Amino acid sequence: MAGVASLSKQLCSAGSVHMLSAVEQSMHRCLAMPVRLSRGPTRKAMLFCAPSIALGTSFLGGAAAQGVASVGRVAAGGGARVAMVAGTAVDTKEYVAQLRGAKEAVRELITSKKSNPILVRLGWHDAGTYDAEQGMAAWPKCGGANGSMRFKPEQSHSANAGLANAVLLLEDIKQRFPQVSHADLYQMASAVAIEIAGGPVIPLKYGRVDAAEKDDCVVDGKLPSGDPESTHKQSPADHLRKVFYRMGLNDKEIVALSGAHTLGRVYPDRSGFGKASTKYTENGPGTKGGQSWTAEWLKFDNSYFKDVKARTDPDLVVLSTDGVLFQDPAFREYAEKYAEDEELFFKDYVLAHKRLSELGSKFDPPEGIVLDAQAVSPTPAASNNGSNGPVAFSAKDYYSEASAKTSKSDLSPEMKEKIRKEYLGFGGSPDTPVAGGTNPFVVISIIVAVLALLSKAIGAI
Numbered sequence: 001m002a003g004v005a006s007l008s009k010q011l012c013s014a015g016s017v018h019m020l021s022a023v024e025q026s027m028h029r030c031l032a033m034p035v036r037l038s039r040g041p042t043r044k045a046m047l048f049c050a051p052s053i054a055l056g057t058s059f060l061g062g063a064a065a066q067g068v069a070s071v072g073r074v075a076a077g078g079g080a081r082v083a084m085v086a087g088t089a090v091d092t093k094e095y096v097a098q099l100r101g102a103k104e105a106v107r108e109l110i111t112s113k114k115s116n117p118i119l120v121r122l123g124w125h126d127a128g129t130y131d132a133e134q135g136m137a138a139w140p141k142c143g144g145a146n147g148s149m150r151f152k153p154e155q156s157h158s159a160n161a162g163l164a165n166a167v168l169l170l171e172d173i174k175q176r177f178p179q180v181s182h183a184d185l186y187q188m189a190s191a192v193a194i195e196i197a198g199g200p201v202i203p204l205k206y207g208r209v210d211a212a213e214k215d216d217c218v219v220d221g222k223l224p225s226g227d228p229e230s231t232h233k234q235s236p237a238d239h240l241r242k243v244f245y246r247m248g249l250n251d252k253e254i255v256a257l258s259g260a261h262t263l264g265r266v267y268p269d270r271s272g273f274g275k276a277s278t279k280y281t282e283n284g285p286g287t288k289g290g291q292s293w294t295a296e297w298l299k300f301d302n303s304y305f306k307d308v309k310a311r312t313d314p315d316l317v318v319l320s321t322d323g324v325l326f327q328d329p330a331f332r333e334y335a336e337k338y339a340e341d342e343e344l345f346f347k348d349y350v351l352a353h354k355r356l357s358e359l360g361s362k363f364d365p366p367e368g369i370v371l372d373a374q375a376v377s378p379t380p381a382a383s384n385n386g387s388n389g390p391v392a393f394s395a396k397d398y399y400s401e402a403s404a405k406t407s408k409s410d411l412s413p414e415m416k417e418k419i420r421k422e423y424l425g426f427g428g429s430p431d432t433p434v435a436g437g438t439n440p441f442v443v444i445s446i447i448v449a450v451l452a453l454l455s456k457a458i459g460a461i
């Protein structure tokens with residue numbers, strides 16, 4: 001506290017004009033900082049900002065030191081090196097340019113081919129192999145969103161039947177934008193596919209490093225089975241929990257993510273499930289045939305929950321792992337809500353999907369690269385089933401909810417060290433841990449800075 005008191009004295013003394021202007025500058029920078037950073041950088045930026053105000057140091061300099069690669073900073077600074085495949089390095093600025101180009105190309109591809117469902121499934125199957133117990137220390141062997149789906153051994157896994165087509169679909173874009181990692185491309189395609197289908201904007205972060213070789217693939221059997229009673233002698237609820245808990249996901253996320261089955265179909269010649277064709281699928285669009293979960297299977301909405309609940313249409317499929325969402329009491333709580341409230345479904349879906357997309361991902365820079373979440377301009381629906389185009393509410397909702405959940409443990413070691421140094425620098429006890437979001441020094445520093453500004457404004461200084 002002595003440190004704070006003396007700081008306060010310095011700020012309020014008549015001779016502190018220089019310091020005050022530094023304080024003002026820092027505050028302005030903080031106020032002007034981008035609001036659409038991913039949940040990590042946003043939180044980190046805020047935590048870093050307050051001590052920097054108190055010390056009169058530049059926030060932006062600190063953020064740069066952290067390698068927080070928001071587009072604005074990259075454009076201004078550029079030059080940082082990132083590794084997109086283990087052992088290679090590319091320029092961050094160039095990477096951002098390639099990401100933007102790839103995103104537009106993905107958008108065109110999906111719009112013309114109506115390939116939304118298979119690309120969502122590709123992203124999910126690349127990420128859904130993650131084993132949280134092994135964790136990132138075992139990367140890339142822990143599985144997850146690391147681009148290993150491009151290797152034949154993984155494509156040949158039983159759950160991945162048909163996904164070689166999705167990998168091929170994206171190969172041309174990969175050739176045109178070679179610096180974009182496969183891992184980023186698969187997650188990007190999935191998120192764009194959902195958005196184009198009328199679903200929420202999923203504010204992804206990029207910079208995933210690719211697993212380098214086929215030996216990095218996980219063993220078969222990591223993804224859920226659509227008939228676990230036969231394949232694993234497990235009830236559908238037990239099976240879902242076993243598989244998704246292994247990834248570190250929870251019941252709510254299981255139910256929300258299952259809602260992705262509002263898109264697409266099961267094919268007897270791929271997974272072995274469903275009918276060869278129905279009145280909803282006999283004419284495509286895109287590939288003909290298969291059996292969908294919903295009538296408008298190129299439209300992302302909450303009809304999956306309504307249809308699985310009703311189970312009245314013989315032309316719609318319900319796997320045992322879908323049906324259990326309305327049988328298991330804990331799952332049902334969410335499934336019922338999502339059937340009633342599409343906005344809630346979208347909100348929870350965005351959070352769950354973003355988590356899924358980062359499972360097992362090694363980011364370079366560690367904080368990832370954030371493109372503007374709203375950068376993809378709304379377009380007419382790509383779906384011919386009456387989609388209304390992207391729903392843009394989610395970014396705002398996502399950031400408010402995500403930042404509330406982010407804890408100090410999400411900070412990088414460098415950031416923790418930086419905050420600690422600043423904390424000690426103005427009188428914090430070395431024996432007292434720095435409290436994450438409720439750091440009293442941070443709060444006091446802000447108050448002191450605001451008081452100093454007010455004093456200046458009314459001419460007291």
Ligand code: HEM
Pocket residue numbers: 116117118120121124161162224225226227240257258260261263264265266267268270271272273319321
């Ligand atoms: C909950 C456990 C899950 C099971 C048991 C499951 C099972 C299946 C099966 C059997 C198919 C049919 C594949 C084929 O015949 O080509 C399929 C398709 C699909 N799955 Fe899942 N899935 C699950 C979760 C998810 C999740 C979490 C997502 C996305 C976040 C997802 C997205 C999709 C999509 C979009 C399709 C349609 C693909 C197409 O039309 O080509 N699934 N799923």
